[in-house]
Amino acid sequence: MKCKYNFEYMQMRALFALFGMLFMSPIYAEAMPPNAAAASEVAATPEAPAVALSPFEERLQLCAGCHNPDGNSIIPENPKLAGLDKKYIRRQLEAFKGGDRTNPTMSSIITMVDPKEFEDLADFFSKQKRTVGTSDKADLLGQGRQVFEEGVIGTGAPACMGCHGEDGSGDAKFPRLNGQNAQYVVNQLMNFKSGTRANDAKGLMRAVAKRLNEQEMAAVAEYMSTLKEAE
């Protein structure tokens, strides 16, 4: 028991150290808006805080390390949380906490977050504006649009917009896909296909992903990353 505690303690210390490095790294600072970068530098040097951060603000910095302060992650493998439905974010946090959804980073990070914090975190990120990417891969975008709007007739893969909405804006049940990072989407589709991720409602997404090949996944992910919310 004592041994386990020590291990967890060391793991947490290692993670904090990792995040400290991340916040101070030039890559991170470059990616963040100037004021946010400044704020995280403050957090990284707690000996001389210029501005006192609330516990919630400190917690947001933990998320910002991977998802960006405004929830529009610039790391292609990480999801944009901005504009996701509050209930959807909550459900995912609970799934990570309970082990129904796993990811090497998130499964560790979530051990530091108390379920009481989920509501405020979900609320914050749901209210951020989702940014939309651009792409010049015309062929891929064309194929992706077809998958999004019509599905794949041959294998019987349903169109994404059936559940996620015509502009991919999603809701509490089905997540927002417009503007989402393409690499993250491809990874999730692969995880659903293999069953590594299985916290989809009623197994619907697993059934869909089984009918998509890697080319179709890449295409639809690329298309959705550029898709704008309808006016």
Add this chain to the structure above:
Amino acid sequence: MKTILSAVIVLLFGLQATVAQAADAYVPKVYGKKGYVWDEMTPERVQVLKQKGDPVNGKEAFRGCQGCHKADAAGVREGVYPRLTGQHASVLIKQITEIRAGIRKNPKMLPFVQDPAISVQEIGDIAEYLSTLTSYRENGKGPEDLSAKGEKLFMTNKCYTCHGKHGEGNAEKSYPAVAAQHYGYLIREMNLIRTGVRGNSNPDMVKAIAKFKQSDMDAVADYLSRLPDYRTLH
């Protein structure tokens, strides 16, 4: 002696368990196989028909179907996915429960209608919701107008006995409305019914279209696809 006696007891209990299991488990009987009964009231179908369908719940549950059948439930013009709007609730319940039971073979649809994708309650809810929809988005028709030939075949082969003179079907008997359905879907299903691949073929219909050439089926499908939605006739 004791050993024999206990062996007999074990055997008897084992037999009893097997018999009990057979009585419990529903075994689907598919067209062409021994014991097939067309339009069998499967336990699940009986259960759904007993419930009251809730169209509001049905609209929500139907979201998982929209990826193929579209938000207005009018399907795809090419006929890959049928038009469901205006179809009788009883027909939808028959087809969904038979697909779930493995009687009607529809591997493309199965993952999206089987447990847990849709609950028994939701089958009735969706059927109720769809029967109230009034999308008249244009359906897919044949490449050339064969409706004169199609109508003649439809009437001389007495297809109207089940499907109605206006292609309106029969809600009470769970015969589908076929008017204004997509041409491509009608042809596909006629072939699947005739060959038995569909799994839940009505033997009377198999007989009725047994002598049809492909060109005859094309004509009937074209005729039906050009009929107006029967609900617009009133």
